[in-house]
Amino acid sequence: MTNPTFPSASGPITLDGPDGALEAHVDWPEDGEPVKAITAIVCHPLPTEGGTMHNKVVVMAARSLRELGAVTVRFNFRGTGASDGLFDHGDGETDDLRAVVQWVREQRPGTQLWLAGFSFGAYVSLRASADLQPDALVSIAPPAGRWDFAAITPPTCPWLVIQGEQDEIVEPQAVYDWIDTLKQPPELIRMPETSHFFHRKLMDLRGAIKHAMKGYVPA
Template sequence: MDADAASGRRFRFTYTGPMPMIPFPDHTAELRLPGPAGRLQALLEWPSGDAGVDPPIALICHPHPPDGGTMTNKVVSTLAKAFTDSGFIALRFNFRGVGASDGAYDHGRGELADCLAVLQWIRQHRRQTPLALAGFSFGSWIALKAAEQAAPALMVSIAPPVGFRDFADVRHPACQWLAVQGEADEIVPAVGVLDWLHRQQPAPEIEAMPDTGHFFHGKLVPLRERVKTFLREHPLR
């Protein structure tokens, strides 16, 4: 991966709507960020301890809104904890129509635009800060689609919904990539997901967790620690 990709200098977006200047807080805070369908509810969490002047940022996308997916989902919260424990600022947000976010569900099209709008807000304030993208289930699909424009330095995909969403135009992110899949996933068949992951060139780091369902019940701590290991092995500072 070249330095430009990691720093964000190749950053580009298709979303070009008005972007009011919402300040980037220097503390953990709930935000209302501008999006293409209105305001997006978001939670920005700073790492504990000495985070330094410009810590890396992780943007985390939540699962399918019609099935109850929100930014407070336990897997999403676990990802945020893994990132803040590892010295990242973690930013998660509710897609349109979820929680206090304006708008209505748009079958992935609008949700991708929401993600790109949040990324644009990040880059208004932190253009050179290393960026990680992460997501769970539907959110991992959105994050992977956004990666082509966002050029993240790291990618984390949890239970990508291969077979349920169109992955035909999903390109391998040009960065280090961790993918975690439960072998006993009752919603997204693990065989299809793992086959798709192994066919990527180069293949990501793949963690197949035995006796683990889609929502990682009883497995959230091992999931958090696996993500932290990946972040420790691929430092962005």
């Protein structure tokens, strides 16, 4: 298949991935909101545990970035939703992200590339960051302790990590211990009384992302 041109309005699209079609959705800032030279790709949590691009944390993260002026792209990893292929334990999913990034960079040259991910999506975007060299990275509940973070090269770009203090899936201390090993640690926001899926804390998540990332928005 041939990839589409970047749409001028919000809506679903289908991209050509390394293992077949990838289901995706592009969203522009709301009418009247300023559009900045940023394209932000947001990666979803573990597909084998129900994670999709429609996950509420992913949707809120994308909304937060749009309110800063970014155009956002969410997509389903292989084997999720209408995306072809089978779950590949992070390897193939990293290739899926590379394919989406390549399309974005071809279609929107001259804009900054921001990557964001929640849980498994944070792992995938972190794995790919050394190769893809994003202009900014947002990692929400990165699953240190559940996936192999030893080989991850921390990004040199502005990098935000948000971790719930009462995360029942990702052990918060494992995240903090991993960050303590890094020579260039991220900005870390610990959210008290917050579970993995940010129940009743989604608006706090929105505010945390906007407050932390607003200084990196290009003029």
